[in-house]
Amino acid sequence: MTGPSRADAEALDAEDPLAFLRERFSLAALVGPESRNPRIYLDGNSLGPLPLGVKERVSAAVEAEWGDRLIAGWNDCGWMDLPQSVAARIAPLVGAAPQSVIATDSTSVNLFKTLSAALQLQPDRKVVVSERGNFPTDLYVAETLLAGLGGALRLIDDAETELAAALSAGDVGVVMLTQIDYRTGRKLDMASVTDSVHRQGALMLWDLAHSAGAFAVNLDEAGADFAVGCGYKFLNGGPGAPAFLYVAERHQGAAIPLLAGWMGHRQPFSFQSHYEPAEGIGRFRVGTPPVLSLTALDAALRVFDDVDTRQITAKAARLTSLFIDCVEPFAADHGLTLASPRDAVRRGAQVSYRSDKAYAVIQALINVGVVGDFRDPNIARFGFPATYLRHVDVWEAVQRLHHVLDQGLWKVEAEKPRRAVT
Ligand SMILES: Cc1ncc(COP(=O)(O)O)c(C=O)c1O
Numbered sequence: 205m206t207g208p209s210r211a212d213a214e215a216l217d218a219e220d221p222l223a224f225l226r227e228r229f230s231l232a233a234l235v236g237p238e239s240r241n242p243r244i245y246l247d248g249n250s251l252g253p254l255p256l257g258v259k260e261r262v263s264a265a266v267e268a269e270w271g272d273r274l275i276a277g278w279n280d281c282g283w284m285d286l287p288q289s290v291a292a293r294i295a296p297l298v299g300a301a302p303q304s305v306i307a308t309d310s311t312s313v314n315l316f317k318t319l320s321a322a323l324q325l326q327p328d329r330k331v332v333v334s335e336r337g338n339f340p341t342d343l344y345v346a347e348t349l350l351a352g353l354g355g356a357l358r359l360i361d362d363a364e365t366e367l368a369a370a371l372s373a374g375d376v377g378v379v380m381l382t383q384i385d386y387r388t389g390r391k392l393d394m395a396s397v398t399d400s401v402h403r404q405g406a407l408m409l410w411d412l413a414h415s416a417g418a419f420a421v422n423l424d425e426a427g428a429d430f431a432v433g434c435g436y437k438f439l440n441g442g443p444g445a446p447a448f449l450y451v452a453e454r455h456q457g458a459a460i461p462l463l464a465g466w467m468g469h470r471q472p473f474s475f476q477s478h479y480e481p482a483e484g485i486g487r488f489r490v491g492t493p494p495v496l497s498l499t500a501l502d503a504a505l506r507v508f509d510d511v512d513t514r515q516i517t518a519k520a521a522r523l524t525s526l527f528i529d530c531v532e533p534f535a536a537d538h539g540l541t542l543a544s545p546r547d548a549v550r551r552g553a554q555v556s557y558r559s560d561k562a563y564a565v566i567q568a569l570i571n572v573g574v575v576g577d578f579r580d581p582n583i584a585r586f587g588f589p590a591t592y593l594r595h596v597d598v599w600e601a602v603q604r605l606h607h608v609l610d611q612g613l614w615k616v617e618a619e620k621p622r623r624a625v626t
Pocket residue numbers: 310311312313339341342382386411413414434447
């Protein structure tokens with residue numbers, strides 16, 4: 205087995221301008237109880253690890269705010285403004301003006317709100333284009349919404365090659381794509397895809413679940429219309445953290461989601477019986493904000509304080525390239541095929557390999573302290589957040605992967621029933 209050496213990885217760490225970010229996390233969770241065989245967490249793309257300070261902030265919100273202030277907390281502790289104040293921390297990570305973003309609800313619900321609002325902007329165009337391999341929640345939201353509205357979902361296999369043909373009939377209102385394919389890690393060029401969609405008179409809705417916090421995103425610059433994203437992946441907001449959504453400023457006067465609640469009303473506390481949308485992005489709020497979850501996300505986002513997102517992009521490319529360079533020398537011998545693009549520009553902070561034993565390999569890797577995940581039908585998936593991973597972690601993870609394959613440690617896992625969450 206050849207490829208980059210441990211010394212090569214250490215040299216990359218020595219000149220890593222983001223090395224200090226690792227100190228912003230609770231290392232106990234990353235390192236594990238056995239410090240001689242530290243856990244290597246390559247699943248921060250699914251659930252980000254716990255940043256330092258979150259526990260204290262949440263416990264203060266429970267005791268000093270909820271416990272002591274009770275209902276006065278709504279007026280005195282900034283609870284009501286949390287969707288906007290948390291969004292102001294997310295906005296620079298996705299290249300958006302703060303007033304174009306709101307932290308609220310789940311990604312799925314935000315997809316419903318943004319897609320329904322986008323469709324209504326051009327009522328004569330009732331077709332939504334997406335990829336067949338898009339994350340299921342995106343497709344289910346579109347399918348059911350379009351069934352209700354009398355529209356149609358047009359699915360293509362590959363946006364990079366089939367989008368132009370799918371748009372040519374002039375009936376498409378919205379193109380809804382996930383920038384990073386959750387299986388392969390393929391990255392779509394936001395600016396050029398958005399531009400080609402606009403040229404055909406359609407609007408562009410981006411799912412940034414695997415983009416926000418993973419590399420620099422420039423929604424405003426790309427001219428995107430709408431976007432949604434997750435709070436619990438690269439933003440490290442904790443299990444089930446609130447999501448966010450983006451509406452370009454030019455649409456905020458006309459765009460109205462088909463899901464209205466009192467928190468999106470112009471004057472929630474006037475308790476009117478008729479809905480009047482709030483000014484601006486506030487109309488995309490629905491119900492009472494989840495104060496404790498938003499507080500956790502707010503504290504977690506401090507990880508990104510003073511960070512240049514371009515450096516995150518560059519480090520994610522270095523980490524993923526190092527992983528590929530280390531795995532490739534033995535991949536073919538063990539039936540692993542790279543599912544991610546080789547060109548770092550076309551790849552998110554994720555590398556996937558296809559293998560008919562992918563599930564068992566992932567389970568065996570977890571047994572030796574390397575946490576990745578499996579995606580049906582044959583994808584072994586590894587995430588590389590630039591925030592807490594070192595290059596030497598990547599190198600060490602590959603040594604263990606080689607060990608698992610070479611020693612056939614996956615075989616015993618192949619005999620066991622599959623776990624519910626893979
Ligand atoms: C691309 C994409 N969109 C959406 C979601 C999840 O949405 P929700 O947070 O509503 O479960 C995921 C979850 O992994 C995802 O990968």
